[in-house]
Structures are given as C-alpha cells and as structure tokens.
Amino acid sequence: MxxxxxxxxxxxxxxxxxxxxxxxxxxxxxxxxxxxxxxxxxxxxxxxxxxxxxxxxxxxxxxxxxxxxxxxxxxxxxxxxxxxxxxxxxxxxxxxxxxxxxxxxxxxxxxxxxxxxxxxxxxxxxxxxxxxxxxxxxxxxxxxxxxxxxxxxxxxxxxxxxxxxxxxxxxxxxxxxxxxxxxxxxxxxxxxxxxxxxxxxxxxxxxxxxxxxxxxxxxxxxxxxxxxxxxxxxxGLHDSSAALIPYLLFFQEPFVLISTGTWCISLNPFNETRLTMSELQQDCLFYLSYLGKPVKASRLFAGYEHEIQSKRIADFYQVTTAKFRLMEIDWGIIACLEAEDHTTELKSFEKIDLKRYDNYEIAYHSLLFHLVKAQVAATKLVLQGTAVSRIFVDGGFSKNPIYMSLMAREFLDIEVFAATMPQATALGAALLMHQHWNTSTIPANLLELKLFTSHNIS
Structure with a gap:
C-alpha cells in the first residue's frame, strides 16, 4: 500500500x-x-x-x-x-x-x-x-x-x-x-x-x-x-565562477581554490590587488564573482599537459595510463628527482628523454614533480598580498595522491585539502537559486575534505 x-x-x-x-x-x-x-x-x-x-x-x-x-x-x-x-x-x-x-x-x-x-x-x-x-x-x-x-x-x-x-x-x-x-x-x-x-x-x-x-x-x-x-x-553563470560559489558560501576565512581539469585555474576571491604587467604576462587575470567582486585568477594548461605526457610515458614503457591513477607517492624517488635540474616551466617535462628513467613509476613521479612546480608558480601569483590559510584542490588532480602530497610540501604554512564536491559547477548554479524555491537549510556536508601534509598523512 x-x-x-x-x-x-x-x-x-x-x-x-x-x-x-x-x-x-x-x-x-x-x-x-x-x-x-x-x-x-x-x-x-x-x-x-x-x-x-x-x-x-x-x-x-x-x-x-x-x-x-x-x-x-x-x-x-x-x-x-x-x-x-x-x-x-x-x-x-x-x-x-x-x-x-x-x-x-x-x-x-x-x-x-x-x-x-x-x-x-x-x-x-x-x-x-x-x-x-x-x-x-x-x-x-x-x-x-x-x-x-x-x-x-x-x-x-x-x-x-x-x-x-x-x-x-x-x-x-x-x-x-x-x-x-x-x-x-x-x-x-x-x-x-x-x-x-x-x-x-x-x-x-x-x-x-x-x-x-x-x-x-x-x-x-x-x-x-x-x-x-x-x-x-x-x-546563467560562467562555469569557473559557478564552481567557486559553494566555497564562498561555506568558508569566510581567506582561501584559494585550484579548480583542476584541462585548465587548472587558481582562484583567490580575497585578492583585489591590482594586476601588474608581469602577472598578466604569466596568464594571471581577474574574474568577476556573481557578487560583482574581482577574483584574482591564474591559469595553467596542466591537465592537458598531464594527459599528453602520461600517454607518452605509457607508450614508452608499454603500460596503460590506468597504472598511474592510484599510484602512491614514493618520497625516495622524489629525493632523487630533487637533485636534477628543474624549472617552473609547464612544458619542461616534455623535453626530457624517458630513457633517463629506469621504470614508469620514476617517469610518472617526474612528470608530477615538474607539473607541481609549474602549478606552485602559477598559484603563488594569486596568493601575494593575502593571508590565505587554506588551499582547496578540486577536480581531477584532487584524486592524485602524488600531486596532492607534493602540493602540501610546497605550501607548508597553508593547509592543503583535496576537495570532493560532486558536480561543483552545477551545484554552484543550483545553490544560487536556493532562496527562490528551497525552504530547507543548505546542508553543511556537501563538501568532503581530505587534508594532505608533506608526507600524505591525513
């Protein structure tokens, strides 16, 4: 019945x-x-x-x-x-x-x-x-x-x-x-x-x-x-700005959101310092939030680069890219990579001959090592002048233990979280309509956070 x-x-x-x-x-x-x-x-x-x-x-x-x-x-x-x-x-x-x-x-x-x-x-x-x-x-x-x-x-x-x-x-x-x-x-x-x-x-x-x-x-x-x-x-909303909305609603303390996908965009809604020409030349700009406030942002084509170089590694070592997805960080490999020459250029890894590495694990660690160096340089462009206490990483790289552990090591004075918020862009657009149709309170559990430290202890 x-x-x-x-x-x-x-x-x-x-x-x-x-x-x-x-x-x-x-x-x-x-x-x-x-x-x-x-x-x-x-x-x-x-x-x-x-x-x-x-x-x-x-x-x-x-x-x-x-x-x-x-x-x-x-x-x-x-x-x-x-x-x-x-x-x-x-x-x-x-x-x-x-x-x-x-x-x-x-x-x-x-x-x-x-x-x-x-x-x-x-x-x-x-x-x-x-x-x-x-x-x-x-x-x-x-x-x-x-x-x-x-x-x-x-x-x-x-x-x-x-x-x-x-x-x-x-x-x-x-x-x-x-x-x-x-x-x-x-x-x-x-x-x-x-x-x-x-x-x-x-x-x-x-x-x-x-x-x-x-x-x-x-x-x-x-x-x-x-x-x-x-x-x-x-x-209607611009998608990157929509993805920021849930974080703006849930957190009042200054933070940076790194939204990772094909493009990895670092968004700082608490930084209204004027752009410099140097920042512009490094692909740093302003967005406007739905409130009309400037959001300092930097962009990096890192997701695309990761896809291309992961395939190059997989082809060279005759494995599938699936091998990389759940690979945990090996700090011994990172220590060896530290001794190599490296730059903050996004495309620095593509110039490396893969014969240098004994196996795909080392090669993939090297790729992430180089990508994170470039990501840190891009994110620091929007950090300057603000007392940010947290960095949230959402999207594809938030599920990558090597990427997240390296990011945590680079930002020792800031808490680095992998943020899981299913359908963040669509959710942001939905939440902006809340007052017009929904009499319930916005749930506090829409966002799942995992804290990373330099040794991946959460």
Whole structure:
C-alpha cells in the first residue's frame, strides 16, 4: 500500500551544465543531492570559414528535449532552472531572438590588425590589458569577437539586436528574458573596466553598450512557463565562477581554490590587488564573482599537459595510463628527482628523454614533480598580498595522491585539502537559486575534505 507521501513528486532544481565536450542536465533535490542526470555529446559543425564550432541548433534542441523529458517524469517537481556554461562565446540574435551567426569557437584565429588598432586607440596593449584584466588572447577576448563582426561584416552587424554570452542565451531560450551577467562579462572578455567597475570606454565608443542586455545580479530568478508549468529561471553563470560559489558560501576565512581539469585555474576571491604587467604576462587575470567582486585568477594548461605526457610515458614503457591513477607517492624517488635540474616551466617535462628513467613509476613521479612546480608558480601569483590559510584542490588532480602530497610540501604554512564536491559547477548554479524555491537549510556536508601534509598523512 502506497501513501500520499510516497506518490508526492520530489521538489528539484534543474541545472544545465554545458561544457565544451559534455552537456549535462542534473536535478538536485532540496538537500542538493543529484537525483537524476542526463548527459549528451554533439558533433561539432563548422562556421563560414570552415573552422570548427559548437552546433548551436543541436544545443538549443537538446535543451528543450531534456526539459520535455523531465517534465514528463511525475516523480519530480521542477521548481527552478539555472545554467552554467563555458565562457568567451557570444550568441548574436535578431529582433526575433534568432541567432544570426554560428557560435564561433573561442580558439578561432583573430585578425591582428583589428586587435592592434583597438589597443593603439586606448593607450596601448599594456594599458588596455591592465584596465580590462584581459591578456591579449584574440577570440578568447569575447568582446573582440563582436568588434570583428562590426568591422568585417557591417551588413550583418546592423541586424544584431542583442549579444549574449552563452550562459545567458541558454537562460533566454527558457525564460524569454534578455539579460547579461557579471561572471560572463568579467572573464577576460576585454569588455569590463576593472578600475571604473563598468563597461570599458571602447564598448561605449563603438556603440556596443546597447547591444548587450541589462546586467542582472547572479542570483536573479525570472518567472516563466513551459508546457503549462510555471517555474523560476536563473540568469546563467560562467562555469569557473559557478564552481567557486559553494566555497564562498561555506568558508569566510581567506582561501584559494585550484579548480583542476584541462585548465587548472587558481582562484583567490580575497585578492583585489591590482594586476601588474608581469602577472598578466604569466596568464594571471581577474574574474568577476556573481557578487560583482574581482577574483584574482591564474591559469595553467596542466591537465592537458598531464594527459599528453602520461600517454607518452605509457607508450614508452608499454603500460596503460590506468597504472598511474592510484599510484602512491614514493618520497625516495622524489629525493632523487630533487637533485636534477628543474624549472617552473609547464612544458619542461616534455623535453626530457624517458630513457633517463629506469621504470614508469620514476617517469610518472617526474612528470608530477615538474607539473607541481609549474602549478606552485602559477598559484603563488594569486596568493601575494593575502593571508590565505587554506588551499582547496578540486577536480581531477584532487584524486592524485602524488600531486596532492607534493602540493602540501610546497605550501607548508597553508593547509592543503583535496576537495570532493560532486558536480561543483552545477551545484554552484543550483545553490544560487536556493532562496527562490528551497525552504530547507543548505546542508553543511556537501563538501568532503581530505587534508594532505608533506608526507600524505591525513
């Protein structure tokens, strides 16, 4: 015999977590446990130049297909929806809200002349980069993508009614509300003047301000309906900034989060010291948090380098990379490696002839030894000037005992934790909707921490 309570649908918040590779829809219950998940991958398409890019139409259809699917599930009651997605990607729509161009890849080659003219007009590359906290990154500076359209395709540009970063476009699809968000604007877009805390003068001068919708706070919720069902829709968030949200909610003492994946990003929300040119040249910049506060960040392509070099080691010693996954640290090997020449260059290991090492264990320790040296140099860029007491490492490297033990040894005066927070990006987007739908208290056990010391005693 079933009770009414057993038949009652579970209240949930739905989050679309749209990465470059995986597109996920997750449902979180009132305790922020994932109760349902769907994942999809799409084939890339090409833009008018033949360059690879996201299939925007497939993504749009997938959003609606997924919503249709979960709304048919009577065991769930969707109360709110939010979005987290990669940055540096703009969607240009006409007056009817229809995209006018492909979703250009942020790695697409950018015309040097357009970039240089902009820099020359506004004080030179150094001044411009410091004011916008945006190293010269071509298409990765998403604001420049819009400038390029204005310069190269003026007829098309005239038809652009609105330009939205990808997270806000996804929100717009569901809510029908045009909006902009500071986490998307504030990630190396070259749009924001961090000194004036507003759009940079060039955005005004080029007439782009009116193309961008009104900026809404990151915890805004719009009322919307879909298939006769009412719910609240968030504005969407830049994924790296979303992953920081749970930590900001749980910890008040100064900390640094190292979010590890393909890119390893060190985020210090307690460091508002101005960027120096030296820091910019070392891939250090500012993000904006959902509260609109600067977050000093440094980036390292360490996850990618680890993947490439792990495969090189595995191929050389004729083993699988699975051999490396649970390997514990051997401090004797580390002591031997200490005597070798080493630098803080990310790619220093790739120059080493693997014949130097007797076995794959030594080679893999050496790879991690070199990667951590580079990571420490990158993280120290955001540590300066703040009394940080904890470093949290989440993502892939947090599960690597060698990496974590070496990091703990490098930061003897700071507690170094491996942080396990399943679906941190999606969870951050979900938590920002909390006040709008959830009457329960946010659970304190969403984050699992493991303290590392220099000898891996936890």
């Amino acid at each position: 079933t009770t009414d309570m057993e038949n009652k649908p579970i209240p949930v918040v739905a989050v679309f977590d749209v990465g470059k590779t995986n597109k996920k829809l997750l449902l979180f219950d009132q305790n922020y446990q994932v109760v349902w998940e769907r994942s999809a991958r799409f084939m890339e398409t090409v833009d008018e130049d033949g360059d690879p890019c996201e299939n925007l139409e497939s993504l749009r259809l997938s959003i609606f297909d997924a919503l249709h699917e979960v709304l048919r599930k009577h065991e769930f009651d969707i109360r709110a929806i939010n979005f987290a997605s990669y940055g540096a990607s703009l969607v240009y729509v006409d007056v009817d809200g229809k995209p006018l161009t492909p979703l250009y890849n942020y790695l697409k080659e950018f015309p040097f002349a357009i970039q240089q003219q902009l820099y020359n007009t506004y004080g030179g590359e150094t001044v411009f980069a410091l004011e916008t906290a945006s190293p010269p990154l071509g298409s990765l500076n998403s604001g420049l993508q819009l400038l390029r359209l204005k310069r190269e395709r003026p007829d098309l540009f005239r038809h652009i009614a609105h330009a939205m970063h990808l997270p806000q476009y996804l929100s717009f699809l569901v809510s029908g509300q045009l909006c902009a968000d500071l986490t998307s604007i504030g990630c190396h877009t070259a749009l924001w003047d961090f000194n004036k805390n507003n759009y940079h003068q060039w955005v005004e001068d080029e007439g782009l301000v009116n193309v961008f919708p009104k900026i809404f706070p990151g915890d805004t919720a719009f009322e919307s309906t879909f298939l006769g069902k009412s719910y609240l829709v968030g504005v």
